[in-house]
Amino acid sequence: MAELEAVIGLEIHVQLSTRTKMFCGCELSFGDEPNVHTCPVCLAHPGVLPVPNEEAIRYALKIAAALECEVAPRSIFHRKNYFYPDNPKAYQISQYDEPIAGAGRLGGIRIHRAHLEEDAAKTIHLGGSGRIHGSGASLVDFNRAGTPLVEIVTEPDLRGAAEAAAWARLLRETVRQLDVSDVNMEEGSLRVDANVSVRPAGSDRLGTKTELKNMNSFRFLERGIEAELARQRELIAAGGTVTQETLHFHPEDGSLHPLRSKEEAHDYRYLPEPDLVPLVPSEEMLREARESLPELPEARMRRYRDELNLSEDTAALLAADPETAAYFERAAAEAEGVEPRVVANWVTGELAAALRQDGGQGAADSKVEPAALAALVGMVQEKKISHGSGKTVLAKLVAEGGDPEAIVQREGLAQISDSGELEGIVAAAIDANPEAAEQIRAGNGKAIGAIVGAVMKETKGRADGGEVNRLIKEKLAG
Amino acid sequence: MTRELLELSVAAATHRIAAGDLSAEEYGTAWRQAAAGDELNAYLWRGEDGAANDGAAAGPLAGIPVAVKDIFCTEGIETTAGSRILEGYRPPYTATAVRRLGEAGARLLGKTNMDEFAMGSSNENSAYGPVRNPWDRERVPGGSSGGSAAVVGGGLAPCAIGTDTGGSIRQPAALCGIVGLKPTYGAISRYGMIAFASSLDQCGPLTRDVTDAALLLAALQGRDPCDSTSVGIEGGVEPPSREDLSGLRFAVPSELAHDAIEPGVRAVFEQTLARIEELGGEIDEISLPHSEHGISAYYVIAPAEASANLARYDGVRYGRRAGGAGDLIEMYETTRAEGFGDEVKRRIMLGTYALSSGYYEAYYGRAQKVRTKIADDFRAAFSNHDFVVTPTSPSVAFRLGEKTDDPLAMYMNDFFTVPMSLAGIPAISIPAGLAEPQGGGPALPVGFQIAAPAFAEQRLLEAAYALEQAIEFGAHRPGSGAPFAPPVGKKRTGAEGRADG
Numbered sequence: 001m002a003e004l005e006a007v008i009g010l011e012i013h014v015q016l017s018t019r020t021k022m023f024c025g026c027e028l029s030f031g032d033e034p035n036v037h038t039c040p041v042c043l044a045h046p047g048v049l050p051v052p053n054e055e056a057i058r059y060a061l062k063i064a065a066a067l068e069c070e071v072a073p074r075s076i077f078h079r080k081n082y083f084y085p086d087n088p089k090a091y092q093i094s095q096y097d098e099p100i101a102g103a104g105r106l107g108g109i110r111i112h113r114a115h116l117e118e119d120a121a122k123t124i125h126l127g128g129s130g131r132i133h134g135s136g137a138s139l140v141d142f143n144r145a146g147t148p149l150v151e152i153v154t155e156p157d158l159r160g161a162a163e164a165a166a167w168a169r170l171l172r173e174t175v176r177q178l179d180v181s182d183v184n185m186e187e188g189s190l191r192v193d194a195n196v197s198v199r200p201a202g203s204d205r206l207g208t209k210t211e212l213k214n215m216n217s218f219r220f221l222e223r224g225i226e227a228e229l230a231r232q233r234e235l236i237a238a239g240g241t242v243t244q245e246t247l248h249f250h251p252e253d254g255s256l257h258p259l260r261s262k263e264e265a266h267d268y269r270y271l272p273e274p275d276l277v278p279l280v281p282s283e284e285m286l287r288e289a290r291e292s293l294p295e296l297p298e299a300r301m302r303r304y305r306d307e308l309n310l311s312e313d314t315a316a317l318l319a320a321d322p323e324t325a326a327y328f329e330r331a332a333a334e335a336e337g338v339e340p341r342v343v344a345n346w347v348t349g350e351l352a353a354a355l356r357q358d359g360g361q362g363a364a365d366s367k368v369e370p371a372a373l374a375a376l377v378g379m380v381q382e383k384k385i386s387h388g389s390g391k392t393v394l395a396k397l398v399a400e401g402g403d404p405e406a407i408v409q410r411e412g413l414a415q416i417s418d419s420g421e422l423e424g425i426v427a428a429a430i431d432a433n434p435e436a437a438e439q440i441r442a443g444n445g446k447a448i449g450a451i452v453g454a455v456m457k458e459t460k461g462r463a464d465g466g467e468v469n470r471l472i473k474e475k476l477a478g
Numbered sequence: 479m480t481r482e483l484l485e486l487s488v489a490a491a492t493h494r495i496a497a498g499d500l501s502a503e504e505y506g507t508a509w510r511q512a513a514a515g516d517e518l519n520a521y522l523w524r525g526e527d528g529a530a531n532d533g534a535a536a537g538p539l540a541g542i543p544v545a546v547k548d549i550f551c552t553e554g555i556e557t558t559a560g561s562r563i564l565e566g567y568r569p570p571y572t573a574t575a576v577r578r579l580g581e582a583g584a585r586l587l588g589k590t591n592m593d594e595f596a597m598g599s600s601n602e603n604s605a606y607g608p609v610r611n612p613w614d615r616e617r618v619p620g621g622s623s624g625g626s627a628a629v630v631g632g633g634l635a636p637c638a639i640g641t642d643t644g645g646s647i648r649q650p651a652a653l654c655g656i657v658g659l660k661p662t663y664g665a666i667s668r669y670g671m672i673a674f675a676s677s678l679d680q681c682g683p684l685t686r687d688v689t690d691a692a693l694l695l696a697a698l699q700g701r702d703p704c705d706s707t708s709v710g711i712e713g714g715v716e717p718p719s720r721e722d723l724s725g726l727r728f729a730v731p732s733e734l735a736h737d738a739i740e741p742g743v744r745a746v747f748e749q750t751l752a753r754i755e756e757l758g759g760e761i762d763e764i765s766l767p768h769s770e771h772g773i774s775a776y777y778v779i780a781p782a783e784a785s786a787n788l789a790r791y792d793g794v795r796y797g798r799r800a801g802g803a804g805d806l807i808e809m810y811e812t813t814r815a816e817g818f819g820d821e822v823k824r825r826i827m828l829g830t831y832a833l834s835s836g837y838y839e840a841y842y843g844r845a846q847k848v849r850t851k852i853a854d855d856f857r858a859a860f861s862n863h864d865f866v867v868t869p870t871s872p873s874v875a876f877r878l879g880e881k882t883d884d885p886l887a888m889y890m891n892d893f894f895t896v897p898m899s900l901a902g903i904p905a906i907s908i909p910a911g912l913a914e915p916q917g918g919g920p921a922l923p924v925g926f927q928i929a930a931p932a933f934a935e936q937r938l939l940e941a942a943y944a945l946e947q948a949i950e951f952g953a954h955r956p957g958s959g960a961p962f963a964p965p966v967g968k969k970r971t972g973a974e975g976r977a978d979g
Contacts, residue, residue, distance in 0.1 A: 040571050044790045046564065046672040047551045047573060049705050079786050081833075083810055090789030138806070140794070269833035271786055271842070274677035276706050 004198040004233050008164045009156035013149050014181045015189040016059045021146035022118040023050030030187060034141035042146040044088035049275050056148035059180040060100055060116050061281060061289035063150050066174055066296055067111045069104030074280050077273040082266050085140050086120040093118050096270045107170045107298055110155035121145035161225035165218045168192050173297045173320045185216050192221055196228045208242040215249045224249040228256055308340040317348050323364040335374035338381050346377050350391055354398045367401030376404040388461040389413040416462050426471045429454040440476050448472055483508045488542055488637050488690040495541045502541025506585060509543040513588050513634050518610040520628040522548050523556055524588035537583030539697055545635035547626045548589040549596055550576050551670040559672045560594040560604040563791045563798045563817025573670025574702045575681045582697035587635050590625030594819045596646055596674040598622050599891035602882055603821045612956040613922050617875040620650030626684045627654040632956060637694055638684045643675050644776050645895025647682045648907035652870035652925020655909045658684045659691045662932045663902035664709045667702030673787040675780035678899050688943040692717050711935055718943035724758030729863040731766040738890060739872045742913025746924040747869045750910045753948050764859050768851040772897040773889055778832050778845035785829030853901040860931045868894040870907040870925030874915050898929045905929040906942050909951040
């Protein structure tokens, strides 16, 4: 049987961090007392009408620009009808066949569309399973009702659980840098659903998909997709077929359960929203959305890789973290005569390790000034201090900040530059380790470590490791 | 003295109040007393003497009491839309139209009875009992703004506002012998007006004469930031003054020369066309080829929108909630089964079906195409005519119960008014004369409908005013053409009604 290839598309709900709700003037909130941010409009009193939030439209246009989507010159809102207590009008105002944003792409994955809609209220079911069936009572908090959302739908271009999670992270970082959402999965301001199917590798037909919901972290997203792919592959291997359904992810044990039965399947009876006029963004709004875009992770990664010659991994690591990226760029600008890639390696390597040891704050928040790091890297490159001493100085900088040259002076860490002095120390170390010397002469290169170690101990790490190696080999070959 | 006050037009009363010849309090009290004598089951709520109702407001409608259809939300005052499902509901806010009347100095006289959620043409669909026609209490006042038409026609209010979705202002105005204006869609804010069919619903005045309609429209119209579809009338609205119709071209659609028109109605319509010519107007027959499909398209679009608009009445947040329900679905079902009347249920089911997956294009999609064609027909007609004229209703007021078992016959009441609603254009019904009902009996009012292009309200009011002066219908009042006599202080009879508020 042919290998079964994973075909995954994501549907991402981004809660916008506008000041007020999508169709009324109530303030957005998180964690406030229930039902304090409500009004006749978001409680769907008789006779109320929605008025679109311009800020939300501007935010959606920024997201569309960041995802290189085609923006519709005219889009419309629809009513999506269904009864549930979290849906006060019994219809959600959403966009259906004429969304604000069409085809786009991010990180090699095609975007199908992005549209504006409103969030539902929050329901809390008391007693029983925590779901409405069998609960003693249900409570509804309308603070969230009407919060603006942008739903982003990808094409089914992702081919594995890890790839899907990595792409979702890229999307989060991209949206985060637009400053239009908190993009916090735990708090629900970023919600990622996955459409998962499998097909024989190489086929261009799509298999029957299932929709996975309630994965409120990237780890759960990956685990959920992995579990579902395994289930579908086993099912097909056993001669079964996949049924289209919505599955709910249970974080306690990583299991998936159908959300609702077919009998309750919805016919949303979409209807063009007669209370709203078509959404026609002005030239000014479109221009503002384009011009306000910061450099996004993907573009930054390409610039680091192609213009600054960073390795692909280091470029991606830095590009995904705008604050550290900015720190790196300041340090690289300060570092005279040092390649940016060397600075980048220090930022993502030695500095990141030292900060982890110290409690884990980011480079930008640390006591290590970008100029100080630049100076330190310069001293190592010019062999004024050894790499080992560089790490010692860095630890001091992390702990108390300051000027690396002063630390080198104070601690006496300047590299031994007098080759006569170093030669003497090397000779003494060889004499003190005759067995190692004998092994080296016999061709066992690994034995050199003992003699290098002795030299370093004697010099307190102030010797250049490369030079020490060279001297030892020279003397023993002689 | 009181009777003289009640016979003043709104325009005359505003002049006398502004001149200091009449006290707003005296005028308001006279009307509250008149309203208290409601024997038509026309009011669902009435304001009380004194209290906040008597503020010394200034403005073009200072001191004028207005009756408001119970479809408009009024903060703290029960608003039911004629439905059991909203029994006891007190809105936390006031509709823009009502607020604007208040800002113009008007006072809320009472809330008027109506067909449930504005669905009906006879006011027999009210959960609070039918309204009686002031001309013949065994007959309907029309609907759905039957209460608003009856209070003005019956001398229980100087003026009123209602809503018109497919004829709900014009038809009851015609059947009660008063003026009813449906403005252009978007002229007046819909905020706070309980939605029936959002793309058709429009607020408008019901008054004794055209000048009063203009006065109310001037106060009501305007863009409202709370209603994205409102635009207002550019240049506002002035009192009409035109006395002839010379140079104006009136189009009579041949398709509307319908067999179902009662002979008496047809006769009054022909007389009115003759008057138009006497006043210098030109009459042409034109074609509105798609208008005969108006009723079919309307009874798809309006129920479809209604099915979504009425879904919020679920018992969760306000209004009626069925007790003793076992689970959520049962609570929804019982609440709605008990709360809605038959006609509302019928339209919710029609609309739900029309929007169902697989049927959408065949019903809603096609109905919208018909709607576009009807609007195109009117545009073509207005390219070389100023107005389109028709009878407002094919019949005079019919008997209570006469059409309740035949929804299709009831829907045909809207035959002449629905096309204008679908096209979104303004139309006015003015009383044009009296005609004997089929089967005999005292003569009853006949309405004449004039429609104009979108936002040409001023032109429409001018023509209606000129025609009104020539018709002199004002001499006729309920009671076999006898002089106007509001039924004050008579014994309450018949119809089931609520306790007065």
